[in-house]
Amino acid sequence: MLFGLPLRASDPDPTGSVLAAPTASGSATPSAAARPTKAAAPPVYRLAGTPPERGENTFSYGQTTGKVVGRSGTLRRYRIAVEDGSKEDIEKFGDFVDKTLADPRSWIAGGDLRLQRVAEGESYSFTVYLATADTSHDMCARGGTNTNLDGEPYTSCRTVGKVIINLDRWRMSVDHFVKAKIPLETYRTYVVNHETGHELGNSHVRCPGAGKPAPVMMQQTLFLNGCRANPFPYVNGKLNTGPPL
Template sequence: MPSPARLPARRQRRFALFAQLVAVVLAVGAAVTVIAEGPGGRPGAERLAADEISTVPPLVAAPLPPSVSPSPSATVPSSPPPVLRLPGAVPSAGTGAFGYDARSGPVLGRAGELRRFRVAVESGSNEDAEEFASAVHTALAGPGSWVDSGRLRLQQVPGGAPRDFTVYLATARTAGRMCADGGVDIRVGGRPYTSCRAPGKVIINLDRWRLSVPHFVAAKVPLSVYRTYVVNHEVGHQLGHRHERCPGAGRPAPVMMQQTLFWNGCRVNPWPYLEGRRYSGPAL
C-alpha cells in the first residue's frame, strides 16, 4: 500500500477522513463497554454513593399544556348559587288554624326588658313550624337585630305559654284577613301582597316567605336575606317603630323602610343595627 505522502491530494483527504471515522468508532465502543459493566468491570448499572443520593432532585410531574384540561376529579367544585326563591306552587289559602312550635328558646340579648313570643304556622301552608321558628330565631338573634340595643331581650316560648306577641306564617288569604282585622291593608293590585303587624301579631305572608319580591330576585339577593329583613321589619313595628325613608342614594336601607315595595336608591339591609349602632332613616 503506498504511503499517504505519495497519494494524490484528493485521495489523501479521503484517507484522512477514513482514519478519523475509525478512531470515533473505536472510542464509542470502549465507552459502551465501560457503561455496560460498571466501575471495576462488574456487570450492572453504576450506583450512586450515599452522600450523592440526597443531591438528586425528586421527580416533578410535568405541567399540563394549555390545551389540556385537568381531570374532573382534580377540579375544585364551585359554590352553589344562592336560593332566590323557592320552586313550586304556593298555597294561596290554608285552614285558618295554626300549629305552634313547642320549643322554648334561649334568651336573646344581654340586658333590658324581656319580651316573650311564640311562633305559629298555618295548617295547609305546607310549612314546618320548627323550620320557621329557626329562621325567626336567626333574624332576631343577630348580630344586628333589635336586641343589640342592650335594652331589650327576646325569648321564644311554647304555644300555650304567656307571651307578648306571636309571629305567624300565614297564607296570603289568611294574612290579608288577619291584617285587615288589625286595621292594615296589605293588598297590592287588589291581592294580599305584603306582610304586616297587628296588635300582638307579627304576620308574615307565605307568598313573600317563599318567593321574596321581584327587585330582590333581580338583584340576586338571597331569599334568606329577605326573610331576615321581613321578620325584623314587622317585629320592629311590634316594638313601636314606624316606617322610615332612604337616607341617601347608595346607602343601606333602614330596616323600617318598606323594602318589600322599593329601595328608592338605597341598598338592601336586613338589620336595625349596623356595626353595633342603631341605623335609621328619616321618618316617613
C-alpha cells in the same frame, strides 16, 4: 379552602398541579389539597312552585322554648305559629325566626331588649305567624292594615301582638330583590326584622341617601329608592335609620 402542604418557592411545579406529599416509602399519594372541593350551592332568590293562596285558617304552634338572647333590658317572649295547610315546617320557620332575632345586628343590639322564643302554653308577649296570602290579608285587615297591592294580598304586617308573615313573600321574595340577585334568605331576614320592629314600636322611615344601606324599617318590600337592600336594624354597631315617612 384547600388543605395540605403548600408548595415552596424552591419546588416549582411546571405542570401547574398540586404536588403530592411523599409517603414514608417514598411513593407519592394524593394529598388533601388535590381532592376536588364541593362547589358551594348557588344562591336561592325565590322558591319554585306556587304557594297555596289559603290554608285552613287554623294554626299550629311551636313546641320549642329557646334561650334568652340579648344583654339586658325588657324581656319579650314570642311564640311561633304556622297556618295549617300551608305545607310549611313549623320548626324550620321557628329556627329561622330565632336565628334572625338572635343575631347581634338585630333588635337586641341596642342593649335594652331581650328576646326568647317559648313553646305553646307558656306566657308570651307576641306571636310570629306564617300564613297564606289570603289568611294573612284577613288577619291584617282585622287589625286595620290593608296588605293589598293592585287589589291582591301582597305585603306582610303587624297588628297588636301579632307579627304576620305572608307566605307568598316568604317563598317568593319580591321582584326587585330577585332582579337584583338578592338571596331569598336576605329578604326573609328583612321581613322578620321589619314586622317585629313594628311590634317593638318602630315606625316606617325613608331611604337616608342613594347607595346607603336601607333601614330595616323602610318598606323594602315595595321599593329601595336608591338604597341598598339591608336586612338588619343595626349596621356597624349603630341603629341604621332614616327620615320619618
